[in-house]
Amino acid sequence: MTGLPLNIDFQQILLHLFNFTILFGALYILLYKPVRDFMAKRTEYYADMDSKAEEALHEAESSKEVYAEKVRTFDEETRAEKAKMNQEVAAQRDRQLAQAKEDAEKIVSDARVEANREKEEIIASAQREITDMVTGAMEKLTLEQSASDAFDQFLDAAEAE
């Protein structure tokens, strides 16, 4: 079609349109769609990976919290156990100290009793010995005074046997 300004030709416009439509279709099927689909697939792949990582991180954080709680509980238990043990040790120590004190007192009192007894025994023994000595001396004196009497008595006794 001629007669339009600038040589505008509807037939050629339609031919351009036809040409471009074919190009559009071919580019869409051969290039645009496959590349876009691949990009979408990759985005999905990385989004999936990201969500999995997020999930794993979340799980790790919750596990961390659980373990931290366990550690806290364990610490508290250990502290309580330690305190209890300390108390027991202290009680045991007190008991042993008391026992030792008691034993020591008993040993001291026993020793004191024993010493008193031995002292008394020694005194009694000394007294006996003194008495014996005195008696012996007296007897000796007595014997010396009557030696002849004694000799006679001896002979009498021997004869009597």
Added chain:
Amino acid sequence: MSKQERRKAILIFAVIALVFMVGAILTGAGPEKETIQEVMRDAVLHDINKVSLFGLEVNPGLLAGVIVSGIMIVFALICRIFVIPKFTMVPGKFQLVLETAVGIFVNMAKGNSKINRFLGAYIFAAGAYIFTGTLFELFGVQAVTINGVSISLPAPLSDINGAIMMGCLSYLVIVSGGIAGNGIRGIGKALKEYSLPISLSFRLFGALLSGALVTELVYHYSSLSYVLPVLVGVLFTLLHALIQAYVLTMLTSLFYGQVSDNTPKPLKDKNADGTGRKITRLKLRRLPKLQHHN
């Protein structure tokens, strides 16, 4: 390579370039078949140099469009068969280029509209076509006109018919976005922007044509044919290929997003008691009091 060898290579290169330059000057431009006015007029109107496409007399831009489409389809086919099946999660260089090219348009569509599946595909195709088509003129692919004259094929969209097709199609896509987002009301919203097909078409046509005209002008005079084409031919073409691809796709997705947006309009500002009086009125009433007080 030693310093002496390098110097020798540079000298040989300079001599060869000089020989070509002298040859170009001595042989001359040959008999002028077309004046610059005719060349530029034909670049705008395409009323002299027509080419044959399957028996039809068409503008060279249409033939260029068909060739560009063919090249792009073959490229896409090669990518589909040999490259895309070998895509990896960590992309290589070429995969990165493809993904970036697609990703730019996918993100542009997502950023501008909630309904973006078709829009992304359309702006990808349009952007790729404008970019590749504009770069195509750099290669100077030759064609023979029906008059037997050899011409270098221009960018497909420097042909007014190609630009009108692209502008109007983009407008139709915007209308389709209005229908998808808002039904019949969407058509009304899209029709409000009735100047869009013309502005989109002629912006594209003007931009690409100006590039073509400057290039024609530079190549027409042999005195301008040294060094300057490197700037004009390559840099300008690369630049406006990028800019035009970006501008059309951005405008299309912006308007598409605007007409397909179906979020309800916010209600008018009301007082807390719901009397419907605007807050601005209250402010106006209170301001003089404050001033008086001060």
